[in-house]
Amino acid sequence: MSGARESCAVFGIFAPERDVSRITYYGLLALQHRGQESSGIAVAIGEHIVCHKEMGLVTQVFTEDIMQMLKGQAAIGHNRYSTTGGSLKRNAQPMVFNKHFQRRRALALSHNGNLVNAVELKRLLEDGHGVAMQSTNDSALMGLLLQEHYSRGTFEDALVRVGNMARGAFSVVLLTSDAIWAMRDPYGVRPLCIGQIKKGWVAASESCAFPLIGAEYVREVAPGEVVRLDDRGVASWQLTTPPVYKACIFEYFYFARPDTLLRDREVYSMRFRMGQQLWREAPVEADIVIGVPESGRPAAEGLSAESGIPVREGLVKNRYVQRTFIEPIQSMRQEGVRMKYSPLHETLAGKRVVLVDDSIVRGSTTKEIPAMLRAAGAREVHMRVSSPPIKHPCFYGIDFGTSEELIASKVSVEEVGKLLGVDSLSYLSIDGMIAATGLPPNEFCLACFSGNYPIPLPPGDPQGKFVFEDEPRPA
Numbered sequence: 340m341s342g343a344r345e346s347c348a349v350f351g352i353f354a355p356e357r358d359v360s361r362i363t364y365y366g367l368l369a370l371q372h373r374g375q376e377s378s379g380i381a382v383a384i385g386e387h388i389v390c391h392k393e394m395g396l397v398t399q400v401f402t403e404d405i406m407q408m409l410k411g412q413a414a415i416g417h418n419r420y421s422t423t424g425g426s427l428k429r430n431a432q433p434m435v436f437n438k439h440f441q442r443r444r445a446l447a448l449s450h451n452g453n454l455v456n457a458v459e460l461k462r463l464l465e466d467g468h469g470v471a472m473q474s475t476n477d478s479a480l481m482g483l484l485l486q487e488h489y490s491r492g493t494f495e496d497a498l499v500r501v502g503n504m505a506r507g508a509f510s511v512v513l514l515t516s517d518a519i520w521a522m523r524d525p526y527g528v529r530p531l532c533i534g535q536i537k538k539g540w541v542a543a544s545e546s547c548a549f550p551l552i553g554a555e556y557v558r559e560v561a562p563g564e565v566v567r568l569d570d571r572g573v574a575s576w577q578l579t580t581p582p583v584y585k586a587c588i589f590e591y592f593y594f595a596r597p598d599t600l601l602r603d604r605e606v607y608s609m610r611f612r613m614g615q616q617l618w619r620e621a622p623v624e625a626d627i628v629i630g631v632p633e634s635g636r637p638a639a640e641g642l643s644a645e646s647g648i649p650v651r652e653g654l655v656k657n658r659y660v661q662r663t664f665i666e667p668i669q670s671m672r673q674e675g676v677r678m679k680y681s682p683l684h685e686t687l688a689g690k691r692v693v694l695v696d697d698s699i700v701r702g703s704t705t706k707e708i709p710a711m712l713r714a715a716g717a718r719e720v721h722m723r724v725s726s727p728p729i730k731h732p733c734f735y736g737i738d739f740g741t742s743e744e745l746i747a748s749k750v751s752v753e754e755v756g757k758l759l760g761v762d763s764l765s766y767l768s769i770d771g772m773i774a775a776t777g778l779p780p781n782e783f784c785l786a787c788f789s790g791n792y793p794i795p796l797p798p799g800d801p802q803g804k805f806v807f808e809d810e811p812r813p814a
Contacts, residue, residue: 347432347451348373348418349531350548351512351519353568354539360409362552363416366541367397369548372596373451374418377431381447382411383516388445392417392431415514417449420738433514436482446485446515450478451544452508452529453736455796460484460504481505485513495576498522498565502578507794508587508735510560512542518569525578526585526794527562528735528784530601533573540568545599556600584782585793589737591776591783592726593634593697602778607637612775613725613767614641614695621765622646623693623721629653631696631708632680638725639695646693653687653694653712654680676707688716698726699755700739702746706759713760722761727769728752731790739787 348370352359363380378400379392389409393400397418417432433447454460457477464470464480468487481501488497498513498520508528513520521542523531534541534554541549546556560566563582567574587594590601597607617638628650630639643650657679692712699705709720728747732739742748746755756764769788773780786792 347420347449348544349415349449349451349510349512349542350417350544351413351415351449351514351521351542351568352536352539353413353519353570354536354541355412355570356538357536359411359414359539360406362536362541363414364397364401364406365551366543366548367416367418369551369596370418370544371397373544373594374420377419377428378417379431379433379449380409380414380416381433381435381449381514382409382414383445383514384411386445386516388435388447388514388516390433390435390447392428392433394428394431413514413516413519415447415449415512415519430476430478432478434479434482436486446482446489446513448478448482448485448514449512450481451510451531451736452524453477453734454480454505454507454509455734455794456506459797463504477507481509481511495565495567499576499578502563502565503580510544518567521560521564521566521568523560523562523564525563525580525582526784527559527582528585528587528794530586530590530595530599531560532600533557533560533566533568540573542566542568545595547596547599550598559602583793585784586782587735587737588726588772588783588785589698589787592638592772597637604777609776610637610697610725611641611644613772614638614643615645616641616771616775617695617723617725617765617767618642618645620768620771621723623723623763623765625691625693625719625721627651627653627686627690628693628695629712631694632656635696635725638697638723639693642693642695642723648693651686653683653692654708655683656680676704677711680708680711682711682715684715687712689718690716691719692717692721694720694722694761696722696724698729699724699746699759700729701744702755702758709760719762720760721763722756722759722765724764724766726772727766727788728755729787731787733787734792734796735784735786735794737787 350366360382377394378397381390391405415433433449435447454477460480484501485497488500509524510529510531511522532546534549534556536554541554563578565576595606599606628639628643628648630636712720729745730748732741784793
């Protein structure tokens, strides 16, 4: 995978008799792949909320002394990669909101996704309510709007009202003193699911967080659904905006962990079938198949099974180097490729190699890998990609905001292959990719391939990542 970055991981637990902060810690560890810039945990202690968050990985942010301070009846957590708002501590989550809540209920919020009407909502807060943002990300807007509307009615009503106002992708987990709440946008762009744990309930971006903490998967939060989890069990409401499934297809071929369930289907099996279909669409004579660790392996195994060409370990991943896509500066990503992978010379020497990856975004890091294989002795390198060419920017939570960033938007497939230095290049078709999921084709957001955006964008130039900041975007 070259250059795509997702927004965040969210996690929540209501279990008054359990060590909720430690369970949240392990939940965030399981979801670390979704964001590596900052991490945080907020805990409800009586009527108050205590939060600790810092820049860095889960294991870097939390010590045993900090965990001992975070004791309570419920908690939420967050791992962040920035999509709106820069990589700054003030944008780390969960976000805690106190106004109006001190005499009623405190609130903390964790958000995964991206709002396309953030500028409109900011103007409404400033002009209509006289409220100024302290952070520079769109997640804060939801919390500020909640506290304003909660001052006039019930929390349930405020949550539904804000959910109806927000447009874009949002999977949100919220914490109050007596419950956790989960809310998903009416299109279901980003994943969100519910699990049951001994003496409590959990919510998370992905079901892969549940086995580590001893929870059982129950179901997904439906598009446009608001869920309350507390000592009475599960209660549910629906936003008034009609739900229409438009799940982000990126979750299926890249973002979600292979052991996650999406729409009650195992991600690994879908990616395996993508590899099978990729071979049917683009066969080639070769000696071995190699998957780019880790995300390219399921499709490589599927391609190998369908072709009869043995799959081999040709690249060893240094597991103590962070994913290159998560680095916010391009020069850091490029330098990270050779730190991240080492080729196996005896496996590659004299071989015709099918190199399988899940996607190509910018292409700047991908091109380093064929060069490494050739330097290790590979005779031919044929690249196969288990997704279609990415030609259009995303405004729903993936950090490629302009077509100029995307290599496939500028040149043909043949020219991309030449730029990458491979003997041949083929992508999986849109139809083949969707067929591998076993789900209806009209239930996905395919905007990055087709340019057809299911959630209407505001007129004029779409908002960028740094829309609320004066600082320039890193090169």
